[in-house]
Structure formats: C-alpha cells, structure tokens
Amino acid sequence: MQDGLDLFVNDDFRRFLDNDVLPLHGLETETFWRDLKQLISDLAPVNRQLLATRTRLQQQIDQWHKEQQGQPMDMAEYESFLRDIGYIVKADGDVTVSTDHVDDEIAQLAGPQLVVPLKNARFALNAVNARWGSMYDAFYGTDVIERGELDLAGGHNAQRGQQVIAKAKDFLDEIFPLDQGSHHDVTSYVVYYHHLLAFFADGRQTGLKKPCQFVAINGQKADPESLLLKNNGLHVEIKFDRNGKNGISDKANIDDILIESALTTIMDCEDSVAAVDAEDKLEVYQNWLGLMQGTLETSFEKDGETHTRRMNPDRIFSDLDGEVYRVSGRSLMLIRNVGHLMESDLIQDSKGDFVPEGIIDAVVTALIGALDLQREAGLSNSRTGSIYIVKPKMHGPEEVAFSCELFARVEQLLGLAKNTLKIGIMDEERRTTLNLKECIRMAQERVVFINTGFLDRTGDEIHTSMQAGAFLPKDQIKQQVWIDAYENRNVDIGLQCGLQGRAQIGKGMWAMPDEMAMMMKTKIAHPKAGANTAWVPSPTAATLHALHYHQVDVFAEQESIKQRTPVTFTDLLRIPIIQPGQALSAEIIQREIENNVQGLLGYVVRWVEAGVGCSKVPDINNTALMEDRATLRISSQHLANWLLHGICNKSQVMDVMERMAKVVDEQNKTTAGYQPMAPEGKTASEQASFAFKAAQDLIFNGVEQPSGYTEPLLHTYRVRAKAAAKQ
Numbered sequence: 267m268q269d270g271l272d273l274f275v276n277d278d279f280r281r282f283l284d285n286d287v288l289p290l291h292g293l294e295t296e297t298f299w300r301d302l303k304q305l306i307s308d309l310a311p312v313n314r315q316l317l318a319t320r321t322r323l324q325q326q327i328d329q330w331h332k333e334q335q336g337q338p339m340d341m342a343e344y345e346s347f348l349r350d351i352g353y354i355v356k357a358d359g360d361v362t363v364s365t366d367h368v369d370d371e372i373a374q375l376a377g378p379q380l381v382v383p384l385k386n387a388r389f390a391l392n393a394v395n396a397r398w399g400s401m402y403d404a405f406y407g408t409d410v411i412e413r414g415e416l417d418l419a420g421g422h423n424a425q426r427g428q429q430v431i432a433k434a435k436d437f438l439d440e441i442f443p444l445d446q447g448s449h450h451d452v453t454s455y456v457v458y459y460h461h462l463l464a465f466f467a468d469g470r471q472t473g474l475k476k477p478c479q480f481v482a483i484n485g486q487k488a489d490p491e492s493l494l495l496k497n498n499g500l501h502v503e504i505k506f507d508r509n510g511k512n513g514i515s516d517k518a519n520i521d522d523i524l525i526e527s528a529l530t531t532i533m534d535c536e537d538s539v540a541a542v543d544a545e546d547k548l549e550v551y552q553n554w555l556g557l558m559q560g561t562l563e564t565s566f567e568k569d570g571e572t573h574t575r576r577m578n579p580d581r582i583f584s585d586l587d588g589e590v591y592r593v594s595g596r597s598l599m600l601i602r603n604v605g606h607l608m609e610s611d612l613i614q615d616s617k618g619d620f621v622p623e624g625i626i627d628a629v630v631t632a633l634i635g636a637l638d639l640q641r642e643a644g645l646s647n648s649r650t651g652s653i654y655i656v657k658p659k660m661h662g663p664e665e666v667a668f669s670c671e672l673f674a675r676v677e678q679l680l681g682l683a684k685n686t687l688k689i690g691i692m693d694e695e696r697r698t699t700l701n702l703k704e705c706i707r708m709a710q711e712r713v714v715f716i717n718t719g720f721l722d723r724t725g726d727e728i729h730t731s732m733q734a735g736a737f738l739p740k741d742q743i744k745q746q747v748w749i750d751a752y753e754n755r756n757v758d759i760g761l762q763c764g765l766q767g768r769a770q771i772g773k774g775m776w777a778m779p780d781e782m783a784m785m786m787k788t789k790i791a792h793p794k795a796g797a798n799t800a801w802v803p804s805p806t807a808a809t810l811h812a813l814h815y816h817q818v819d820v821f822a823e824q825e826s827i828k829q830r831t832p833v834t835f836t837d838l839l840r841i842p843i844i845q846p847g848q849a850l851s852a853e854i855i856q857r858e859i860e861n862n863v864q865g866l867l868g869y870v871v872r873w874v875e876a877g878v879g880c881s882k883v884p885d886i887n888n889t890a891l892m893e894d895r896a897t898l899r900i901s902s903q904h905l906a907n908w909l910l911h912g913i914c915n916k917s918q919v920m921d922v923m924e925r926m927a928k929v930v931d932e933q934n935k936t937t938a939g940y941q942p943m944a945p946e947g948k949t950a951s952e953q954a955s956f957a958f959k960a961a962q963d964l965i966f967n968g969v970e971q972p973s974g975y976t977e978p979l980l981h982t983y984r985v986r987a988k989a990a991a992k993q
C-alpha cells in the first residue's frame with residue numbers, strides 16, 4: 267500500500283503497527299510514518315554505502331593475495347597493506363565506556379546467556395522462563411551422569427534418581443559447604459533466628475561455613491518449604507517435599523534443587539530464524555510484542571497432554587528479617603536484530619527499492635520494546651529502563667557507528683531518552699576484531715556487550731582470506747593461533763575499555779546440544795577466561811552451565827587477567843591455511859567434504875522446505891550439532907575454498923552431495939510433511955528440489971557470496987519454496 271508519503275508498506279505490517287502497536291504508545295500514526303520515511307531516506311543510502319565498502323575492501327584483499335601467490339607471507343607487509351586500504355583503522359587512544367541504566371543481570375552478575383529463535387513462541391516462552399531450572403532434571407535427563415545400561419524410557423529410574431541426588435549433594439558440599447560434615451548426611455534443615463541449621467541423624471547440628479550464603483526462606487522456619495542460598499550473586503533454591511517424587515526417599519526430604527540459570531536470553535531475529543518475507547517477519551514481531559506485554563501464550567501437545575505456556579511471575583521469599591525477598595522469575599531479554607546486509611519486502615521506498623531490514627528491525631523492535639518501559643512491575647523486563655538490542659555481523663567501527671546513529675534516530679522517532687537503546691556488539695567479523703577498541707569507542711555510551719561469535723568469525727576468516735590459500739580442515743582451524751588471539755584479546759580490550767561493571771564480555775555458543783558431559787568439562791573455560799556470560803543452546807544447558815559460575819568468580823578472574831601481557835596483534839592476522847609441504851591425505855579430504863556436506867544439507871533442507879532456522883543435525887560421527895546460518899557459512903565457505911584451491915573438484919563434491927542427500931532423507935523420514943531430496947528412483951540432481959539447488963549454489967557459488975553470507979541464497983530459495991507450496 268502506498269501511503270501518500272512515497273512509502274510502499276506491506277498491508278499486514280501496516281495494520282499490525284497501526285492497530286496493535288502504535289495506539290499502545292499514543293503515537294500519531296501519520297507522524298510516525300512521516301518520520302519513519304525521513305529516517306529511511308536519510309539512513310538507507312548510508313547502509314548501502316557501507317555494503318559497498320565491504321565489497322571494495324574484499325576486492326582489494328582478494329587482489330593482494332592473488333598477487334602474493336607462491337610467495338611466503340610477510341606479516342609486516344600484510345598488516346601495512348590492511349592499514350593502507352583502511353581495513354585496519356588508526357587507533358585513537360584510550361576508551362572508557364559510560365553506559366548506564368544497565369540491569370544487574372548484564373552489568374553486575376555473571377551467568378549463562380540463552381539464545382532462542384524468536385519465531386518459535388513455544389521455545390521463546392521456555393527461554394524467558396529458563397531463569398530457573400531444575401538441577402535434578404538436568405542431571406537426570408542428560409549425560410552428565412553416565413547413562414550406562416539404565417533404561418530411562420519407561421518412567422522414573424530409582425537407581426539413577428539416587429545418583430542424581432548424590433551428585434546434587436556433592437554440589438552443595440562444594441559451593442555451600444557446612445561448617446562440619448556433609449549435606450549427604452543431613453536429615454533436616456531448619457532456620458533458627460537468622461541462621462540456617464543442618465541436623466544429622468545422631469542429633470548433631472551445624473551451620474553453613476559461610477552463613478551469609480543463606481538469604482531467604484519459604485514456609486515455616488522449623489519446617490521450611492524451601493531455602494534460598496546465594497553464591498557469586500546467583501541463587502540456588504533447595505525445595506523440600508516429604509511426599510514428593512524425590513523428597514519421599516531423601517534423608518532430608520529434598521525434592522529438587524532449583525538453579526538460577528539463564529540470567530539473560532537473546533530473542534533472536536537473526537541466524538536461528540528463517541524469516542524471508544513480511545508474513546514471517548510479522549510472526550517474529552508478534553512474538554516480541556507478546557513478550558514485551560507479558561501476554562504471550564501458547565498451547566501444545568506433549569506426552570499426550572495439552573500444555574499452556576506463559577511467562578513466569580517473579581519469585582517471592584522472606585528474607586532473614588521476614589521482609590519480602592523478590593527474585594526475578596524471568597530471564598532478562600535482549601533482542602538480536604538482523605545485520606546490515608539484507609533488505610525486506612515490509613517496506614519499499616519511493617524508488618521501489620526494498621528497505622534495509624536492519625533499519626526496520628531497529629525501529630520495530632525498539633517500538634515494541636518501549637512498551638516494556640511503560641510497565642513498573644508485573645512481567646516487566648528491564649528494571650532500569652533500557653532496551654537491549656544485539657547487533658550482529660558488523661564490519662568495523664564505521665558500521666558500529668552507523669548502528670548507533672540508527673539507534674539515536676529511532677530514539678528520536680519514538681520519543682525515548684537518549685541511550686535507552688543499548689547495543690550488544692557481536693565481535694564476529696574480522697574487521698571488527700582487528701578494530702575492536704575503535705568499535706567500542708563508537709558505542710561507548712550504549713554498549714552492553716562484546717561477544718565473540720566464533721562461528722560467524724570462522725566463516726569470515728575463510729571468506730576474507732579466500733584467495734590466500736586452502737584452509738585447514740575445520741577442526742584444525744580451531745586449534746590455530748588466530749582463534750586464541752581473538753578470544754583473549756576480546757577480553758583484554760573489554761577490560762581495558764571499562765566494560766567490567768557496565769557490560770558483558772561474552773563468549774560463544776555451545777554447539778553440541780546433547781553433549782552436556784563434555785560441556786561441563788570444557789565450558790568452564792569461558793568464565794575462567796574472564797567472560798561474564800557465554801551462550802548456551804537450551805534451558806537445560808543454561809542450568810548446567812550456571813554451575814560453572816558458582817565454581818568460578820568471574821570478576822576475580824578479570825582482575826588477574828588485567829595484569830597479563832596483551833595478545834600480539836600479529837597473531838590475529840595469522841591465517842589458518844595449509845602451509846607449503848603440509849599435504850592432507852585423500853582420506854582426510856574425503857571425510858571433511860562428507861562432514862561438511864552432511865551438515866549443510868541437513869540444515870538447508872529444513873530451512874528452505876520447512877522454514878526452520880535452527881536445527882539439530884547429526885555430523886558424520888553421529889554427534890548432534892546445533893546448525894544455524896553461521897555454521898552453514900563455515901561449511902559452505904570451507905567447501906568453496908577447497909574447490910577454488912583444487913583440494914577437491916566439483917564432481918567429487920557432487921558425488922558426495924548425491925550420497926548425503928539420501929542420508930539426510932533417511933534422517934528426516936519420520937518428519938511429517940518432509941519432501942525427500944532424492945525420492946525413490948531419482949537422484950537429488952534429477953529431483954532438483956529447492957533445498958538441493960540452494961545447497962549447490964551455496965557451495966559452488968560460495969566465493970561470490972557477500973562476505974560468504976548464506977542468507978541471500980537461503981532467502982531466494984525459501985521464497986520460491988513458499989510460493990510453490992501455495993500453488
């Protein structure tokens with residue numbers, strides 16, 4: 267619909283804003299659309315200019331590598347070339363961030379950050395409620411306790427139940443030790459005046475080694491329903507029920523231990539979501555509206571029962587003086603907008619051009635986010651009046667500055683106080699990593715996190731240096747110096763810029779959602795590395811990863827990290843390519859191709875044909891991996907790179923694609939409505955489904971994709987698949 271202001275706005279989108287959102291703000295629709303048009307006409311050209319700069323720089327880098335071919339890499343010369351072309355910008359002295367009105371979950375506390383596709387209301391509600399999670403369920407339902415021969419299918423297994431309880435009590439002994447004895451032997455807990463007392467079978471009693479860890483209670487002091495403990499700022503609730511499933515057989519009648527888990531959640535509009543047109547975007551925005559109003563609700567069937575899911579209220583206890591002790595029942599929500607690349611059919615400008623989707627996302631998610639600021643209590647989100655927007659895939663300081671300018675303009679448009687819109691900077695493109703301090707400078711009044719998105723960062727590592735040579739196999743890329751340099755320097759710079767106490771220094775996703783034992787062993791490295799948050803893929807992973815923040819005092823770690831020698835800049839520039847004389851065996855090459863292709867097809871088929879933006883896909887070793895657009899960027903760019911440098915050839919990759927299409931079809935055969943890529947009697951090439959063609963383009967035209975991003979091709983084929991399904 268053209269509105270007299272030379273904007274063509276999708277009818278449903280227009281109705282949504284005019285009828286469902288703008289009246290809640292008391293904003294005049296005419297004024298809103300007029301001001302929005304002005305904002306678009308001022309900022310869309312700048313957005314396009316930034317994309318043109320990306321292209322120019324990439325062409326210069328490609329050219330440089332081509333000219334250097336066959337010569338050993340001179341790191342000094344390489345660095346000076348990157349400076350000459352403006353890829354690395356001049357550093358401009360110290361930066362001290364001044365972000366204020368930041369909620370404690372971001373500024374003061376350290377704990378897991380959950381990410382969830384916002385298009386999925388059931389998951390999104392689960393995520394917001396993942397502030398609290400059952401330790402017993404997390405231990406029982408995952409491999410953190412070896413499953414062995416135990417059959418978990420048919421109801422509760424008492425033997426495993428005992429192992430869960432024992433492990434939970436080990437945790438209590440480690441984090442909330444008693445002055446004497448062990449939680450394993452306690453028969454009852456009572457509160458006497460301000461003290462928690464634990465009694466043993468022989469009548470002895472003891473208190474906590476650190477009595478101040480006991481902060482609140484529910485129920486009677488002599489017979490508590492629950493006790494609230496606190497360590498490193500995080501709460502743990504011991505729940506009692508002498509008739510409960512676990513409490514009935516427990517010495518002290520402990521029925522469960524609840525862990526404060528996902529302190530923050532990123533509601534994702536980006537890489538875990540397949541939203542290719544106005545219809546899809548509206549679903550995403552409607553869910554955000556429901557979350558910001560506290561009204562989102564969804565019903566679904568599970569285990570033969572209908573469940574209705576809503577946002578949880580805050581949790582109320584009595585403190586030691588009998589006063590109300592309130593703890594949030596919900597994860598603090600941030601929202602990840604899309605980056606600067608894509609354009610959307612939601613709005614066309616006067617020339618008929620689609621408007622940059624990042625601009626629309628900023629306006630709409632802030633407009634809806636601002637509804638939260640009108641609420642004092644209830645199911646509100648920010649207690650400090652901020653709206654948290656995570657901005658992904660920005661290339662360098664200029665692009666961060668642009669996002670901040672956009673946010674400032676949105677604040678004016680909506681009449682919000684300056685710096686209400688906070689920015690989370692994803693450090694996930696090479697140009698951002700190399701210029702991180704300057705990026706922070708551009709956002710110094712609103713930055714609330716710098717997060718190492720190592721998945722996109724790996725994709726960009728490959729694409730940027732596509733012409734430099736053939737990359738190592740994926741597993742080896744992770745072991746080269748560049749990645750440690752990137753991770754450590756992110757923390758160093760964050761600390762130098764004064765993020766401590768104001769913002770998060772974040773680390774990336776645990777991408778093996780079913781491998782929780784392995785996560786427990788390895789992800790403790792994140793808090794130890796000075797990160798006060800790190801990403802998890804599910805509520806259960808949040809509950810388990812939260813335990814790490816009890817074991818590690820991140821802020822103390824940060825103090826010691828401040829004293830270390832900063833990373834050598836050159837290490838960041840070392841490209842993880844195969845060195846001369848370092849040949850790969852035919853077997854390794856074949857396996858790498860098969861692994862990449864399997865993951866790629868498994869993800870793309872669900873994205874293109876079913877609109878699922880994030881999937882659990884088995885790799886070649888049958889380990890389920892979280893796949894999203896960032897992991898697809900890696901696998902497609904990796905294959906494109908090997909094809910370019912002759913490590914493999916097109917027919918070899920096609921052969922693997924044909925075989926893997928069948929494997930993926932088999933993996934999906936029980937999924938309702940699944941259309942096989944290679945149905946009986948046909949090869950995948952003959953069938954030429956949208957998904958298979960998208961996969962071919964992602965690989966064989968991978969070199970040409972802007973920054974190696976996958977969204978242009980995914981969107982193109984998903985739009986076609988949707989159109990075909992409607993015919």
Ligand SMILES: CC(=O)SCCNC(=O)CCNC(=O)[C@H](O)C(C)(C)COP(=O)(O)OP(=O)(O)OC[C@H]1O[C@@H](n2cnc3c(N)ncnc32)[C@H](O)[C@@H]1OP(=O)(O)O
Nearest residue numbers: 381382389392393537538721775803804880881882892896
């Ligand atoms: C590089 C990056 O950008 S990383 C950021 C993007 N990635 C993400 O956001 C990952 C989000 N995670 C997910 O989407 C999912 O966990 C997947 C796709 C990895 C696995 O999903 P599934 O195969 O459906 O998981 P699974 O069957 O094990 O568990 C489903 C249950 O867990 C819940 N769940 C799983 N992931 C999440 C999540 N991120 N948030 C909330 N709940 C979740 C579901 O609600 C569901 O529970 P329910 O039946 O009570 O509703």
Ligand SMILES: O=CC(=O)O
Nearest residue numbers: 719720721722896
């Ligand atoms: O967004 C996260 C990443 O790793 O990419």
Ligand SMILES: [Mg+2]
Nearest residue numbers: 694719722896
């Ligand atoms: Mg990313």
